[in-house]
Amino acid sequence: MVDAQVRGGGGAGVKCWFEATNASVETALKVKIAQDQIAGRYPNGMGLGFPDFILDISQNCYIYARILFNTTTLEIETGSDSITVLKSNDLQSNTASEQYILLATVETETDPARIVAINNVCSQPQPNPCALAWTT
Numbered sequence: 001m002v003d004a005q006v007r008g009g010g011g012a013g014v015k016c017w018f019e020a021t022n023a024s025v026e027t028a029l030k031v032k033i034a035q036d037q038i039a040g041r042y043p044n045g046m047g048l049g050f051p052d053f054i055l056d057i058s059q060n061c062y063i064y065a066r067i068l069f070n071t072t073t074l075e076i077e078t079g080s081d082s083i084t085v086l087k088s089n090d091l092q093s094n095t096a097s098e099q100y101i102l103l104a105t106v107e108t109e110t111d112p113a114r115i116v117a118i119n120n121v122c123s124q125p126q127p128n129p130c131a132l133a134w135t136t
Contacts, residue, residue: 016122018085020063020104027113029057031106033085038065038125039076043083053085057115061087063104067127071097074129094133101125 016034023032033053035046043065046053055063068082069075076082085103092100103125107117 014122016120017124018063018065018103019120019122020106020118022115022118023052023054024115029108029113029115031055031057031063031087031104031115031118033063033103038067038083039127041076041083043085044081046085055085055087057087057106057108059089059110060108061089061106062091062102063087063106064092065101065103065125066092067099067101067125069097069099069127069129069132071132076127094131096133096135099127099129099131101127 017036019034020031021034023030031054033046033055035042035050035053042050064086066084066086068077068079070077087106094100102121104121105119106115107119108114109116
């Protein structure tokens with residue numbers, strides 16, 4: 001079931017970082033995310049020798065890269081889960097320690113269940129501690 005329209009898919013030699021594509025199997029909605037690096041590191045669950053990175057979805061959603069910062073040093077945390085790719089049914093806002101970078105949006109229909117459009121952002125995700133939601 002790969003009939004979704006994919007927008008922002010690179011094309012004509014333009015690289016689409018973390019390109020999302022339809023990987024659904026019948027009515028099981030799934031999105032495959034191209035594996036790549038952010039700040040020289042693979043997100044958790046990605047890397048050489050890892051299987052395809054697949055997200056299960058159930059409705060319209062947003063695909064984000066989440067970067068966890070140390071709020072004292074303003075460096076990316078060192079743990080394996082400090083850079084992740086995730087789906088969210090809601091818009092995410094940066095917090096005092098987490099930056100959310102939009103990678104794609106996914107539009108679905110329910111009858112029959114299917115992905116109808118994937119809109120890729122395609123720009124290279126850039127971690128930026130200045131984008132955190134600072135409090136006083």
